[in-house]
Amino acid sequence: MTKILIILVIAFSFEAIGIITLKRGLDRIGPHYTERKATMPLWQNILKLVGEWFTNKDVLLGLLLETIFFILLQYLLGARDVSYVWPLTAMSFVMTTLAAQFILHERVDGWRWGGVALIVLGAVFISYGEHNKPKAEVVPVPPPEAAQPPLR
Numbered sequence: 463m464t465k466i467l468i469i470l471v472i473a474f475s476f477e478a479i480g481i482i483t484l485k486r487g488l489d490r491i492g493p494h495y496t497e498r499k500a501t502m503p504l505w506q507n508i509l510k511l512v513g514e515w516f517t518n519k520d521v522l523l524g525l526l527l528e529t530i531f532f533i534l535l536q537y538l539l540g541a542r543d544v545s546y547v548w549p550l551t552a553m554s555f556v557m558t559t560l561a562a563q564f565i566l567h568e569r570v571d572g573w574r575w576g577g578v579a580l581i582v583l584g585a586v587f588i589s590y591g592e593h594n595k596p597k598a599e600v601v602p603v604p605p606p607e608a609a610q611p612p613l614r
Contacts, residue, residue, distance in 0.1 A: 473534035478557035480527030482565050487520030549588045552581045
C-alpha cells in the first residue's frame with residue numbers, strides 16, 4: 463500500500479508540473495493566434511498554432527511530464543482496482559491548485575479550496591474503503607500445458 467501511495471504522489475507531481483508547464487506554454491502562443499485572426503484564413507492560423515505547439519519548449523515539456531504521469535497511472539491501474547486508483551487521481555487537484563497559486567500566481571479563492579477539500583475528503587473515503595476490503599485469496603493457475611493430457 464505504501465509503495466502505491468508513493469507512486470501516486472510522484473505521478474501527481476509529474477501531472478501538476480506538466481499542467482503548469484503546458485499552461486505557461488499555451489499562454490505564450492495563444493496571443494499569436496489571436497493577433498493573426500484578422501490577417502489570415504482560419505485553417506492557416508490553426509496550422510500555425512499547431513506548429514507552435516510542437517516548437518514551444520514549455521508545451522513539449524508539459525506533454526512529456528503528462529506522458530510520464532500517464533505511464534505511472536498505467537502501472538497503478540495494473541497493480542490495484544480501478545475503483546481505488548482512478549478516484550485517488552483526483553488528489554492531483556491539490557498539487558495542481560497549489561502549483562497554479564504559487565508558480566503561476568493565480569488567485570485561488572475559498573470556494574476553489576473548498577472544492578479541493580471535498581475532493582480530498584472523497585479520496586479519504588475511497589482509501590478507507592480499500593483498507594477495509596477483504597483480501598482476495600490468490601489461487602495459482604497452472605500453465606495451459608499442464609492442463610492438457612500428454613499425447614500418445
